[in-house]
Amino acid sequence: MAAFYIASTAKVFWQLGQEVIELGKPLILQCTILGLDYIPKDKSRQWTGEINNRLFTFNGVSTCPSNYTEILEPPKTFKIYFNSTSIYNLNCPYSCRVGTMFDEKFLTVNESNFVYMPTARTTKLIESYNGSYMLNFNIEKVYPKPTCHITVGESMFNSSMVTEQKQGFLYNITYYYKLSKETQYCGEYLSVRCIVSSRHNRLYNYTVGQLKQCQSGKNSHATAVIVAVCVAIPALLVILLLVSNIHSICKRKKLDENNTRYHAVSLDTDTKAVSLHIQHT
Known part of the structure; x- marks a missing residue:
């Protein structure tokens, strides 16, 4: 009688088996039997769920091993492990069952259990x-x-x-x-x-x-003045150099003219002719 009473008060309960859900990362749901010290070996275990209430696992056998598997953790717990979470795994019903005992409810995302991080692409x-x-x-x-x-x-x-x-x-x-x-x-x-x-x-x-580099009007005016001065100084130097070269050429030409002298150096008494000799000094 006592054994029957204990069995009748037993139940199963499933919950999220991780702290936070993230798309593209594993999703774990955990089912635990309550009121018993272990999962009876003569009772079947299964996970079902999502929109079509499809069968995921039965006594450890997965209907799609590449996407999800069962993890048995004796004596009282078994889990379903989804390799990669998608939006189709969320906000839908799930049920875990041991024999005739089952717990069915929605996996609802909220601020306490779900995070979707932005990326540079989004x-x-x-x-x-x-x-x-x-x-x-x-x-x-x-x-x-x-x-x-x-x-x-x-x-x-x-x-x-x-x-x-x-x-x-x-x-x-x-x-x-x-x-x-x-x-x-x-x-x-x-x-x-x-x-x-x-x-x-x-x-x-x-x-x-x-942010863009910016300048005030005063700084812009000062910059313009500096640029103008930098352009004017080389031009002025070129002009002064040109004037200096012209002055040197003229001075040299004048000196050449001043250094040309004429001298009467001989007189032919017979012919009364005067010979002039030009001497450049």
Whole structure:
């Protein structure tokens, strides 16, 4: 009678066999018998579920070993191990059974058990400069909704969420940020930091790049003056050198003319002719 009472109070219970679910990574569901010290050997074990309530495993035999298998952990537990989690494994019913005892319920994702991290491929940026710097930061797929900040140099600013859409149970979110005092952060590096799940310590960092170098009107004028001076000085030197060369040539020519002298050096008394000799000195 006591044995019958213990058996009648026994039941099975399944739960998530891991802390957090992530797409593309293994999924483990764990079934435990309660009210007994072990799983009776004469009772069958099976896992069924998903949309069509299909059979996954029966007494350790998998209907698709490449996708899922049973893990038996005596004396009271057996698990189903999916090699890679897909969206088709989530938000659907599962049932574990021992003999005639079973536990059936939905595997529902929520912020406590599921994380979908963004990637560079699912992140898009739109930057614009119109008197101030503006950034639209779009994450196509993420769960749960992250909290994002913009970091400029050593300063951190909050961003505003402007749109939110659902793709199944994933979010498509766009954040907006405007840097009004852009001149204070010229040339600084800008990045985005998102807290996706504080519960599971999941952070997403995205480097945007370097802000444009900017100059005030005074600096621009000074730069123009410096450039003009740098161009004028070599030109002036060339002109002075040219003038100096022309002056030297003229002076040399004048000296050559002054050094030419004429002398009457002989007189022929018979013919009364005078011979002139030109001497260059």
